[in-house]
Amino acid sequence: MRFLLDREQREFARTLNTLLGAADTPAAVRSWAAGDPGPGRALWGKLADVGVFALAVPERHGGAGLHPVELALSFVELGRHAVPGPLVETVAAAALLGDPDGPGPTAAAPPGGLAADLLPGIAAGRSLVSLCLLSAEQPYALDADAADTVLVVEGDALRRAGSVGPVQRSADPARRLARPGPGPVLARGPRVRAAAERAAALAALATAAQSLGLGRALLDATVGHVRDRTQFGVPVGSFQAVKHRLADTLLGLEFAEPLVYAAALALARGAADDRTVPAAKVAAGEAAYAAARTALQLHGALGYTEEPALSLWIRKARALRDAWGTPAAHRARVLAP
Amino acid sequence: MDLDLTAAQRAFRDEARAWLADHVPTAPLPSLETAEGFAAHRAWERTLGADRWSAVSWPEEYGGRGVGVVEWLLFEEEYHAAGAPGRVAQNGVNLLAPTLLEHGTDAQRARILPPMARGGTIWAQAWSEPEAGSDLAALRSTATRTDGGWLLDGQKTWSSRAAFADRAFGLFRSARGARPHHGLTYLMFPLDAPGVTVRPIGRLDGKPAFAELFLDGVFVPDEDVIGAPGDGWRVAMSTAGNERGLTLRSPGRFTAAAARLTALWRERGAPEDTALRDRVADAVIGAEAYRLFTHAAAARLAAGEPIGAESSLNKVFWSELDLALHETALDLLGPYGELADDAAEAPAQGRWAEGHVFALAGPLYAGTNEIQRDIIAERLLGLPKGRR
Incomplete structure (x- = not known):
C-alpha cells in the first residue's frame, strides 16, 4: 500500500497548474459567460495538448485509456483555475461512449459508430460534449449552447439532442444551463442505463476533484488577503477568530482529498457498489462551499463584489456542490443497504 | 498510488481477526475508570500481551511484532470491529513508549517496555498543573538534584489513569532558565513511592478517570530520566510530530x-x-x-x-x-x-x-x-x- 501520488502524477499536476496559471482563465470565464466560448475553447486545446481529455478516451479512439486517478488530479487543477466549459460532462460522455460494456455501435449511430465519431475529437480537445442524465434531479445540460454535441440519457435510451432550449443563467456565470430538446435515439437498453450510471460516478468524482481544487484556490487567496490586510494596526490574519475559520477551511479540504483519490482508485478498480464516490462528492463539495463562505467573509465587502476574479471562484462552489448529485442524494447513497 | 494490501498484510489481518474472535470478552467489561473495571482491563492487557498483540508495532524483543504503520492500522481496525475493550495501557503504549524508543537508553527500553507490553505496569501521564494547562511550559513542579537522582516536589493534576495506575511520567522544572521551555526534565516515577499522594478526581460522570498528584520530595533515580536533564521539552515534543x-x-x-x-x-x-x-x-x-x-x-x-x-x-x-x-x-x-x-x-x-x-x-x-x-x-x- 502506498496511498500517495507518485512523482510522475505530481509532475503532471504541476505542469497543468503552470499552464493554467499563465492562461488568464478569468478572462476566458468572462467571455464564456458572455456567450463567447472562443478563449475557453483555446484553453481546452492546450489541455488536450498535455493529454487531459485523452485520460477518459480508449486507446483505439486516440486516447490513453480511462485513468480515474489522473483525471482526478487534473480536475483538481481545472477547479483550482476555474476553467470554464462542460469539462466534467465531456469526460463522462467519453467514458460512456468508450465503455466496453456500454451502448456499443448501433444502427442509428453514424457509420463507424458513435464512439468512433466523437471520441477522437474529445481526446484532441476539439469536441465539447454536454451530457445530461435527464431526470427530476438533472433537468439541464451544462453549456449545451457552446457544446458541439449534446448527449442525453433518459431511462435506458441514449439520444443526441437536436436542439436546446434557451440558456438559463446559473449563479455561477461560467455555467450556462439549457433544457435538451428531442433528437434521434442512438442506443437503447440495460447496457445504456448501466454505462450511464458508471459515467455518472465518474462525473461525480470529477466534480468532487474540481471542488477540491476550487476550495484550495479560495483558501490560498484568502490566506494571502488576511496576511496583507491590516486593521487596528495589525494583519487581520493575526486575529484568532480569523485563524480558526481558516483552520476549519483547511481541515475540510485536507480530509476531503483522500476521499477523492480513494474514489478514483475505486473507479479504476471498477468497483460497482462503492460508497467512496458519494462520500468524496459530499466531503469535497461541502468543503469547497465552506471555503467560498470563508473567502467571502474574510475578504469583507471585497468578497461580495462582482468585479474581482475571486467572485468567479466564490460563485462556482455552490453550483459544483450540487452538480451531479446534491449532497443529500449522495449522503443517501453512502447509507444505501 | 494504491490502497492494496500485500499477501503478508492480509495474512497479518486474518491472524489478528482470528485471535480476536477467540479472545474478545463476549460481554463488555465494566468501565475502565472504576476500580473493578480497571482490574478487568488490566487482565485483558495481560491476555493481549501474552500473545504479543498489545503493541504490535514495537520491536519483537520488547514484546511487539515489529510491524509497520499499515499493519498497526489493520490491527486497530480489527480490534475495534471486534468490539474489544478500551486500552487501559494506552498512555504507556502510545505516549511513553514512542518517547523511550526515540530517546531512551537500551537499558531503559529493556527494563520498561516488556512489562508494559505484558500489562504488568500501567502508566499514567503527569503533564498538567493547576497553573499550566494549554501553556504547559508554565509548569512549576520541580526536580532538584540529589545523590544518584532527583527529588520531585509540586503538584500535577488531570492526570489520566492515575487513580489506579502503577507509574507516571511527566515534565519537571530542573533549572531556572531564561525561557520557560528550557530547564525542563522528563522523568518517570512510581505512584506508590514515598512522598506521592494521589487524590482521584471524578470526571463529568463521577468516575475517577484522572487524579491530582501531590509530590513531596519524591526520589527518582537517574535511570528514570529520559533524555538529558534540561532537555525534557524537546524530548516530550519530538515524538508529537x-x-x-x-x-x-x-x-x-x-x-x-x-x-x-x-x-x-x-x-x-x-x-x-x-x-x-x-x-x-x-x-x-x-x-x-x-x-x-x-x-x-x-x-x-x-x-x-x-x-x-x-x-x-x-x-x-x-x-x-x-x-x-x-x-x-x-x-x-x-x-x-x-x-x-x-x-x-x-x-x-x-x-x-x-x-x-x-x-x-x-x-x-x-x-x-x-x-x-x-x-x-x-x-x-x-x-x-x-x-x-
Missing part, C-alpha cells in the same frame, strides 16, 4: 463506531428524518476520511516526509468526529439517550453513553482544539502569531 501524532486515536476506532451507528440508524431511524440520516452519513464519511487521511500520512512518513504540525489536523478532526458520532447515536436513542452507562436499561450496555462522556473530553485534552487551530493557522497556513 511522528507516528505518535498519527496514532493517538486509531481510525479503526471510528470506522467501527460509524458501522455501529449505521446499524443503530437502520434499527431505529425514521426514514422521513433526513436530517438525522445526513448526520449518520456524515459520521460514516468522516470516519472513512480519517482512515484514508491516516493512510496518506503513513505513506508520507514511509517516503521520509515529516508529519509535524499536520498532527494538529488529525487531532481536531477525530475529536470532533467522535463527539458528533456519539451525539447522533444519543439522538437516535431518543428518551434512552440520557441514560447513564451504568443504568440497568442503558442501550447497548451503556456503550453509547460511556462513549459520549469520553468523547466530550476529546476537544480539550492532548492540546485543546483552540491551540490546535492556532497551530494549523500559524504553521500550516503561515498566518502571523497574535495574542491568544
Whole structure:
C-alpha cells in the first residue's frame, strides 16, 4: 500500500497548474459567460495538448485509456483555475461512449459508430460534449449552447439532442444551463442505463476533484488577503477568530482529498457498489462551499463584489456542490443497504 | 498510488481477526475508570500481551511484532470491529513508549517496555498543573538534584489513569532558565513511592478517570530520566510530530463506531428524518476520511516526509468526529439517550453513553482544539502569531 501520488502524477499536476496559471482563465470565464466560448475553447486545446481529455478516451479512439486517478488530479487543477466549459460532462460522455460494456455501435449511430465519431475529437480537445442524465434531479445540460454535441440519457435510451432550449443563467456565470430538446435515439437498453450510471460516478468524482481544487484556490487567496490586510494596526490574519475559520477551511479540504483519490482508485478498480464516490462528492463539495463562505467573509465587502476574479471562484462552489448529485442524494447513497 | 494490501498484510489481518474472535470478552467489561473495571482491563492487557498483540508495532524483543504503520492500522481496525475493550495501557503504549524508543537508553527500553507490553505496569501521564494547562511550559513542579537522582516536589493534576495506575511520567522544572521551555526534565516515577499522594478526581460522570498528584520530595533515580536533564521539552515534543501524532486515536476506532451507528440508524431511524440520516452519513464519511487521511500520512512518513504540525489536523478532526458520532447515536436513542452507562436499561450496555462522556473530553485534552487551530493557522497556513 502506498496511498500517495507518485512523482510522475505530481509532475503532471504541476505542469497543468503552470499552464493554467499563465492562461488568464478569468478572462476566458468572462467571455464564456458572455456567450463567447472562443478563449475557453483555446484553453481546452492546450489541455488536450498535455493529454487531459485523452485520460477518459480508449486507446483505439486516440486516447490513453480511462485513468480515474489522473483525471482526478487534473480536475483538481481545472477547479483550482476555474476553467470554464462542460469539462466534467465531456469526460463522462467519453467514458460512456468508450465503455466496453456500454451502448456499443448501433444502427442509428453514424457509420463507424458513435464512439468512433466523437471520441477522437474529445481526446484532441476539439469536441465539447454536454451530457445530461435527464431526470427530476438533472433537468439541464451544462453549456449545451457552446457544446458541439449534446448527449442525453433518459431511462435506458441514449439520444443526441437536436436542439436546446434557451440558456438559463446559473449563479455561477461560467455555467450556462439549457433544457435538451428531442433528437434521434442512438442506443437503447440495460447496457445504456448501466454505462450511464458508471459515467455518472465518474462525473461525480470529477466534480468532487474540481471542488477540491476550487476550495484550495479560495483558501490560498484568502490566506494571502488576511496576511496583507491590516486593521487596528495589525494583519487581520493575526486575529484568532480569523485563524480558526481558516483552520476549519483547511481541515475540510485536507480530509476531503483522500476521499477523492480513494474514489478514483475505486473507479479504476471498477468497483460497482462503492460508497467512496458519494462520500468524496459530499466531503469535497461541502468543503469547497465552506471555503467560498470563508473567502467571502474574510475578504469583507471585497468578497461580495462582482468585479474581482475571486467572485468567479466564490460563485462556482455552490453550483459544483450540487452538480451531479446534491449532497443529500449522495449522503443517501453512502447509507444505501 | 494504491490502497492494496500485500499477501503478508492480509495474512497479518486474518491472524489478528482470528485471535480476536477467540479472545474478545463476549460481554463488555465494566468501565475502565472504576476500580473493578480497571482490574478487568488490566487482565485483558495481560491476555493481549501474552500473545504479543498489545503493541504490535514495537520491536519483537520488547514484546511487539515489529510491524509497520499499515499493519498497526489493520490491527486497530480489527480490534475495534471486534468490539474489544478500551486500552487501559494506552498512555504507556502510545505516549511513553514512542518517547523511550526515540530517546531512551537500551537499558531503559529493556527494563520498561516488556512489562508494559505484558500489562504488568500501567502508566499514567503527569503533564498538567493547576497553573499550566494549554501553556504547559508554565509548569512549576520541580526536580532538584540529589545523590544518584532527583527529588520531585509540586503538584500535577488531570492526570489520566492515575487513580489506579502503577507509574507516571511527566515534565519537571530542573533549572531556572531564561525561557520557560528550557530547564525542563522528563522523568518517570512510581505512584506508590514515598512522598506521592494521589487524590482521584471524578470526571463529568463521577468516575475517577484522572487524579491530582501531590509530590513531596519524591526520589527518582537517574535511570528514570529520559533524555538529558534540561532537555525534557524537546524530548516530550519530538515524538508529537511522528507516528505518535498519527496514532493517538486509531481510525479503526471510528470506522467501527460509524458501522455501529449505521446499524443503530437502520434499527431505529425514521426514514422521513433526513436530517438525522445526513448526520449518520456524515459520521460514516468522516470516519472513512480519517482512515484514508491516516493512510496518506503513513505513506508520507514511509517516503521520509515529516508529519509535524499536520498532527494538529488529525487531532481536531477525530475529536470532533467522535463527539458528533456519539451525539447522533444519543439522538437516535431518543428518551434512552440520557441514560447513564451504568443504568440497568442503558442501550447497548451503556456503550453509547460511556462513549459520549469520553468523547466530550476529546476537544480539550492532548492540546485543546483552540491551540490546535492556532497551530494549523500559524504553521500550516503561515498566518502571523497574535495574542491568544
